[in-house]
Amino acid sequence: MTPGLAFDLLLAAALIWSALRALTTADLFRAVVLFIVFGLLMALAWARLSAPDIALAEAAIGAGLTGALLLDAVGHLRAKRKPEP
Amino acid sequence: MKPAPPLVWAVIWRTALFVLLWWVLSDGRLDSWTVGSGSVALATLLSLRLSPPTRGRVSFPGLLRFLTYFVFQSLRGGIQVAWFAMRPQTGLRPAMREIDLRLPEGIGRVLLINTLNLLPGTLSVELQGRQLCLHVLDEHVSAEAEVRMAETFLARTLRLELEPA
Amino acid sequence: MNGMTLGLALFLLLNLLVALVRVSRGPTPADRLLPALLFGTTGVAILLLLADAMHIPAFVDVALVFALLAAITGAAFARRAWREERETDEPA
Amino acid sequence: MSLPEIASFILLLAGAVFFFAGTLGLLRFPDVYTRLHALAKADNLGLGLIVLGLLFKAPGAAMSIKLALVWLLALAASATASFLIARRARQHSIAPWRSGEHE
Amino acid sequence: MLAAAGLALALGHAILQLPQAAVSLPTQVAGNMGQSGVEHPVTAVLLNFRGYDTLLEVAVLLLAFFGVMALSQTQSMCPAEPAHALLQALARLLAPLMVLVAGYLLWIGAYAPGGAFQAGAVLAAAGVMLRLAGLLPAWAQPGRLLRTGLVAGLLVFVVVALIALGQGVLLQYPSSAAGTLILLIETGLALSIGLTLSGLYLCSMETRA
Amino acid sequence: MNAALLYALAGVVLFAVGVAGLLALPHLLRKILAFNILGSGAFLVLVGLGQRDGVVDPVPQAMVLTGIVVAIAATALALALARHLYERTGRMQLPESRGAEPESRDD
Secondary structure: OOOOHHHHHHHHHHHHHHHHHHHHHOOOOHHHHHHHHHHHHHHHHHHHHHHHHHHHHHHHHHHHHHHHHHHHHHHHHHHOOOOOO | OOOOOOHHHHHHHHHHHHHHHHHOOOOOOHHHHHHHHHHHHHHHHHHHHHHOOOOOOEEEEEEEHHHHHHHOOOOOOHHHHHHHHHHHOOOOOOEEEEEOOOOOOHHHHHHHHHHHHEEEEEEEEEOOOOOOEEOOOOOOOHHHHHHHHHHHHHHHHHHHOOOOO | HHHHHHHHHHOOOOOOOHHHHHHHHOHHHHHHHHHHHHHHHHHHHHHHHHHHOOOOOOOOHHHHHHHHHHHHHHHHHHHOOOOOOOOOOOOO | OOOHHHHHHHHHHHHHHHHHHHHHHHHOOOOOOHHHHHHHHHHHHHHHHHHHHHHHOOOHHHHHHHHHHHHHHHHHHEEEEEHHHHHHHHHHHOOOOOOOEEE | HEEEHHHHHHHHHHHHHOOOOOOOOHHHHHHHHHHOOOHHHHHHHHHHHHHHHOHHHHHHHHHHHHHHHHHHHHOOEEEOOOHHHHHHHHHHHHHHHHHHHHHHHHHHHOOOOOHHHHHHHHHHHHHHHHOOOOOOOOOOOOOOHHHHHHHHHHHHHHHHHHHHHHHHHOOOOOOHHHHHHHHHHHHHHHHHHHHHHHHHHHHHHOOOO | OHHHHHHHHHHHHHHHHHHHHHOOOEHHHHHHHHHHHHHHHHHHHHHHHHHHHHHOHHHHHHHHHHHHHHHHHHHHHHHHHHHHHHHHHOEEEEOOOOOOOOOOOOO
């Protein structure tokens, strides 16, 4: 097996794993972190697919916007949580 | 001759810096300057707007000495952390230290905090007034000596006066 | 030579994925975030190695964008997300 | 393999070792402050060595400076981010781990 | 769960069975590159061959932004604690660099990977960074300048399209001027994508009581 | 096995995971994450299939580029709507799934 193929296999598995964990883990903050990681891994996947255009867009949006938006939403939910009735 | 006002110098320096950066980015292609001149102008304007020019000047011999010190120290810092991480017993003896800074307020302190985060065994945790709270990996090593050393180098680079401790 | 560079990239990817254990171990939200911050360094290194191995210099630009924006996640976390006083947040 | 190629490879390898150490530190160190040490120092040194190794292969001056710029940006980002997170951790009164406590 | 697994299996099977495409798109694109006005195929597709996709995309972005803005106005706002000097210093340093890099991505788009979308995303990140450092006020009510910037991309696009329409077909530029026109359109696009994306963040985060 | 096809297959799995999550998870933030995963999967399929014979195809790449920007805009709008709902009702679920067990312990 060439290192390139091994890289692709590992990356594909990591993508699927992080997506699954982001949806199934019980903790909302953990889910958001895993989703951010998923987005950044996607940028690597686009690089391996020789699509630097998409890798650039995914990197800029994944690192600059998605994380900020989702972390903000999580903070909002935590700050506003009302005590259970 | 009167010294030039800081604004003119700031404009010249920053434009030169952004021109150099654009040259680096565009790999020196001449046809890039249609977009390049606009981008450099925008970046310079934004930079002047965000950080207004000050009278401070950088000493180049000082900068060179600081960079040598910085590279050498960050090598040491990386090796130290790697050593802690790879030992069978980490042998960490962390502690918190409070130190009064001697650098005056401003860009000097900001650079100091960033530098300390990359130096061996120190992590800045809080800065209130001139009091710096520092997390150290090994309580037996004098954190104060490290801070003083970094302060001296930075003060020389930025031509700043150190305040008494 | 290419094979070796790709092999190093593979090793770094493995490193990155192993570090994801911290996401579930915690214990504080900050600990969980650390693996995401790793992309600022390890991800950049992987991209630089890929640029060299695949002969696509545009990946250096991707790495540049990664490094340029790496601070945003950390800052957004410290300023916006970590607000509560409770720090242990194991799922009930 | 020529001499620059060998030097480049050795530097890349050394960089990978520091990345490994950083990950190890992230997993083994006992609290958030010590883990931030590992992240900020070992990984940045690793990236620096990898950039240095790639400089041997860079086609021109512009590309070399671009690679160095990437490293500088990563340094600034991780130094600031680790300060902000450590500060927040202290504000949340997370006590630093002391030697002798259970790891 | 089972249904999802079944879906995955069926789609995977379909993909593996898919016949080779009758028309080869890469060859078509390569054949028409001469008249596109740019040297990078992805940019040529985005702005010349399938320009109306991009046009509609900007419209969608604006709609989403207006949606977020409408939602944010109904809620009370309170100022967050001021950012630490260190974060402010970093933002002051990085924001001009982000602008420069955005300009670079815009320029390189004509020759190599890059273009208005990536440039817009980096510009938006500069906005997010400045907001996080407390250096940018919130956008409760965008002023006239801001509104103009927001629709600039759409406007430039439409104007160029109308001029071209006078000479032929919608969004088919004369190939002699295609390069300049595309640069013009891309600049407008990058600005308006950058403003819209950062606006999506700037408006949505000011909703805490 | 070629790399483009491998990523296309990974995209199929991601698509299915996203669909399942979108339908099955009650929490709105999770639904938004699932929607994004679904989208990423579809993008991977598009680009991966487009170049499975090794030739890089610019057409799907351009389409995915627009897709990514539209996806982030949709995400921001969805987050704003979800927050709005949360302010009004104190819940992060759609009204019709109120009978399902609440995922209120979300941290």
